[in-house]
Amino acid sequence: MAFSSSSYPEELTFPEGFGWGASTAAYQVEGGWDADGKGPNVWDTFTHQGGDRVFRNQTADVACGSYTLWEEDLKCIKQLGLTHYRFSLSWSRLLPDGTTGFINQKGNCFLKIEGIDYYNKMINDLLANGVIPVVVLYHFDLPQHLEDQGGWKTEAIVEVFDAYAQFCFGTFGDRVKLWITINEPNTLALCAYELGKFAPGVPNPGTGAYQAAHNIIRAHAKAWHSYDSLFRKKQNGQVSIALFSPWIEPANPTSLADQKAAKRVMALALDLFAKPIFIDGDYPTVLKSWVAAISKKQGYPSSRLPEFTEEEKRMIKGSADFFAVQYYTTRLAKHHENSEEELKSLLKDIGTDLLPDPSWPCSQASSWIYVVPWGIRKLLKYIKDTYNNPVIYITENGFPQGDPAPLDDTQRWEYFRQTIQELYKAIHLDKVNLQLYCVWSLLDNFEWIEGFSSRFGLYHIDFENPTLPRVPYKSAMEYAKIIQNNGIKGPL
Numbered sequence: 357m358a359f360s361s362s363s364y365p366e367e368l369t370f371p372e373g374f375g376w377g378a379s380t381a382a383y384q385v386e387g388g389w390d391a392d393g394k395g396p397n398v399w400d401t402f403t404h405q406g407g408d409r410v411f412r413n414q415t416a417d418v419a420c421g422s423y424t425l426w427e428e429d430l431k432c433i434k435q436l437g438l439t440h441y442r443f444s445l446s447w448s449r450l451l452p453d454g455t456t457g458f459i460n461q462k463g464n465c466f467l468k469i470e471g472i473d474y475y476n477k478m479i480n481d482l483l484a485n486g487v488i489p490v491v492v493l494y495h496f497d498l499p500q501h502l503e504d505q506g507g508w509k510t511e512a513i514v515e516v517f518d519a520y521a522q523f524c525f526g527t528f529g530d531r532v533k534l535w536i537t538i539n540e541p542n543t544l545a546l547c548a549y550e551l552g553k554f555a556p557g558v559p560n561p562g563t564g565a566y567q568a569a570h571n572i573i574r575a576h577a578k579a580w581h582s583y584d585s586l587f588r589k590k591q592n593g594q595v596s597i598a599l600f601s602p603w604i605e606p607a608n609p610t611s612l613a614d615q616k617a618a619k620r621v622m623a624l625a626l627d628l629f630a631k632p633i634f635i636d637g638d639y640p641t642v643l644k645s646w647v648a649a650i651s652k653k654q655g656y657p658s659s660r661l662p663e664f665t666e667e668e669k670r671m672i673k674g675s676a677d678f679f680a681v682q683y684y685t686t687r688l689a690k691h692h693e694n695s696e697e698e699l700k701s702l703l704k705d706i707g708t709d710l711l712p713d714p715s716w717p718c719s720q721a722s723s724w725i726y727v728v729p730w731g732i733r734k735l736l737k738y739i740k741d742t743y744n745n746p747v748i749y750i751t752e753n754g755f756p757q758g759d760p761a762p763l764d765d766t767q768r769w770e771y772f773r774q775t776i777q778e779l780y781k782a783i784h785l786d787k788v789n790l791q792l793y794c795v796w797s798l799l800d801n802f803e804w805i806e807g808f809s810s811r812f813g814l815y816h817i818d819f820e821n822p823t824l825p826r827v828p829y830k831s832a833m834e835y836a837k838i839i840q841n842n843g844i845k846g847p848l
């Protein structure tokens with residue numbers, strides 16, 4: 357279709373077969389934290405410790421109660437008319453201590469059956485209703501037992517994750533055809549292992565994120581190869597990893613220093629994971645040289661960013677079948693010179709200040725989100741150009757309201773509508789191969805350290821009401837129309 361931005365069509369019809377989904381994650385919605393033999397995970401431990409690290413010391417022990425209220429979630433999914441539902445498996449619900457060895461020792465133990473049955477029902481119900489499950493193996497909720505052994509900071513996790521992945525492919529892969537190994541490894545590495553703001557809550561400035569990232573990439577690649585060699589032929593599915601990425605603009609577009617700073621931020625935020633996996637098995641050169649130089653100044657014997665062996669590079673390169681990306685916000689990058697006392701921090705490694713533009717609306721509920729719908733189009737174009745025009749799935753995108761959240765969320769819907777327009781432009785003008793868009797989130801849920809104060813749902817939940825009723829926001833009704841029309845109909 358040929359048109360300029362000025363002669364914009366009134367109706368925006370998406371390509372036939374375009375996927376419209378919504379996403380959730382096990383810890384954020386399921387509750388049932390110790391039901392039927394589920395083992396504890398790091399978020400259970402972290403929230404139970406209190407210490408004001410989470411809004412009002414809230415926990416997701418009950419959350420949306422999806423472990424027992426799945427049928428209610430299904431009603432929402434059907435009401436929306438979703439083509440895809442992206443959810444995650446609770447690793448410690450399936451394997452209480454995280455290892456398959458533990459389960460196997462108990463044979464056909466009751467605990468194992470409970471976890472499997474829960475997800476079997478979800479998957480079967482989705483398929484029976486024509487909804488494609490997109491299943492995430494791991495979304496921040498590491499079994500506590502594995503964290504006790506070093507978690508993502510130790511190389512041993514690579515084998516354990518692979519065994520878990522194989523267990524899931526073998527158990528559900530006859531019906532699940534779209535897999536995501538790990539949700540937002542970059543958020544996990546930074547928030548959990550560098551800053552210590554997310555569970556397990558121990559900061560490791562300067563090294564934690566790189567160590568975790570290194571093992572996450574190895575674990576992902578190993579699991580992808582297991583699928584490729586052991587399951588793909590029979591199951592015919594696809595496996596990838598979901599990468600969070602902001603869009604980054606230079607603060608001063610004519611400043612070479614700011615342009616380079618913007619590139620460094622994209623290298624750290626997205627390319628640190630995407631380049632090894634989608635291009636050549638190795639980290640971005642710009643990042644390797646910056647971190648090596650700073651590490652040297654700091655007296656480290658080698659770079660704080662570890663190196664892959666040649667064999668690992670070969671394993672990592674090409675270990676994804678589609679590009680899954682999650683976008684929330686945009687920032688401006690301003691170059692600054694590192695000073696000695698600022699070192700030993702991943703964010704300082706790239707010598708950049710990240711700023712919002714004062715004209716961008718800021719979400720009251722999640723202060724890190726500045727609403728910039730056009731950023732998603734630029735990000736998609738960047739992925740197309742940098743990663744050889746892959747098939748792209750947006751597996752999360754959303755805007756929160758604060759609490760109390762009005763059911764008439766007209767302003768929020770306006771952001772979604774603008775975002776969908778940008779997706780349309782990306783597909784039709786930029787020729788990006790985008791095939792799926794998932795809203796974060798189906799339900800209001802436990803938003804990590806913001807607890808229940810930040811509401812991303814298409815459906816409202818009154819967490820004070822023991823029956824946890826799901827009530828659609830206006831955005832849910834509008835999204836249902838978009839899905840029904842496969843795009844935007846009516847005046848823009």
Ligand code: GAL
Pocket residue numbers: 381384539540543600722752796803804812
């Ligand atoms: C993502 C994360 C989700 C959700 C969302 C909104 O980073 O994968 O679990 O919390 O952000 O903040």
